[in-house]
Amino acid sequence: MLTENQLRAVLGSRPFRFYPQVDSTNDLAQAWLIEGAPQGAAVIADEQMAGRGRKGRVWHTPPGVAIAVSVILSPSPEAIGQVTMIGAVAIAEALEALGAPKIGIKWANDVLLNGKKVSGVLSEAVWQGDQLRGVILGMGINVRVQFDGTDLADSAISVETALKRPIDRAELLGHVLNRVDAWTQQGGVFEAWRDRLVTIGQWVRVTQDDRVIEGQAQGVEESGALRIETADGLQRVFAGDLHLGG
Numbered sequence: 171m172l173t174e175n176q177l178r179a180v181l182g183s184r185p186f187r188f189y190p191q192v193d194s195t196n197d198l199a200q201a202w203l204i205e206g207a208p209q210g211a212a213v214i215a216d217e218q219m220a221g222r223g224r225k226g227r228v229w230h231t232p233p234g235v236a237i238a239v240s241v242i243l244s245p246s247p248e249a250i251g252q253v254t255m256i257g258a259v260a261i262a263e264a265l266e267a268l269g270a271p272k273i274g275i276k277w278a279n280d281v282l283l284n285g286k287k288v289s290g291v292l293s294e295a296v297w298q299g300d301q302l303r304g305v306i307l308g309m310g311i312n313v314r315v316q317f318d319g320t321d322l323a324d325s326a327i328s329v330e331t332a333l334k335r336p337i338d339r340a341e342l343l344g345h346v347l348n349r350v351d352a353w354t355q356q357g358g359v360f361e362a363w364r365d366r367l368v369t370i371g372q373w374v375r376v377t378q379d380d381r382v383i384e385g386q387a388q389g390v391e392e393s394g395a396l397r398i399e400t401a402d403g404l405q406r407v408f409a410g411d412l413h414l415g416g
């Protein structure tokens with residue numbers, strides 16, 4: 171299990187709260203934000219009982235095998251869309267630093283390792299009236315989650331499975347958070363995100379609640395929108411589940 175001491179050694183002076191077991195780190199980070207948490211503060215859990223994924227899905231974080239972290243950020247309202255980009259790029263960079271060879275990002279923010287999802291990012295903006303209090307950047311990384319023999323075996327992967335060696339979760343987390351800090355301070359994450367997208371040029375199908383958009387992915391916009399050339403012309407897509415190859 172991760173321990174407070176292990177995390178303190180890696181995270182230095184960063185304010186953080188560690189819990190062996192929580193429902194969702196995003197919920198606790200949101201509560202801490204309202205209490206007045208500083209920018210960059212992190213909520214970390216060893217296990218999540220009700221981890222949230224995109225579109226209300228469940229995100230599994232079994233004990234001892236994954237990273238579940240939520241970072242409290244204070245972007246301007248115009249930069250909210252870049253928070254998930256920062257998460258995906260930071261994770262991709264940290265995995266590359268471990269020597270992972272085939273890292274890419276599948277629009278919008280799934281980090282792929284050997285073509286399978288190794289990590290998910292869920293950012294949630296917290297408003298009070300029309301005032302932005304902050305944004306919670308939630309990141310889940312499969313470090314040694316066992317997918318063999320499960321429904322997810324074809325689509326999900328763990329870092330240790332790909333690298334075939336043990337990975338120190340605290341160190342990986344420290345690296346990810348350092349990269350989050352760097353992109354938050356320096357800006358310009360859009361280009362780094364765009365350059366890592368495996369989606370561009372490919373035939374794609376994006377499923378939304380009430381429609382499906384199919385065509386060739388032409389590029390992305392700074393807002394994060396995906397431009398798809400369809401039989402009916404160019405469409406700008408802001409959200410949805412993307413399947414590569416149509």
Ligand code: BTN
Pocket residue numbers: 193194195196197218220221222223224225227229231237238239240280289290291292308309310311
């Ligand atoms: C996705 O659906 O791909 C996004 C998954 C995001 C999971 C992370 S784990 C830490 C944080 N807490 C949550 O409840 N969700 C995010």
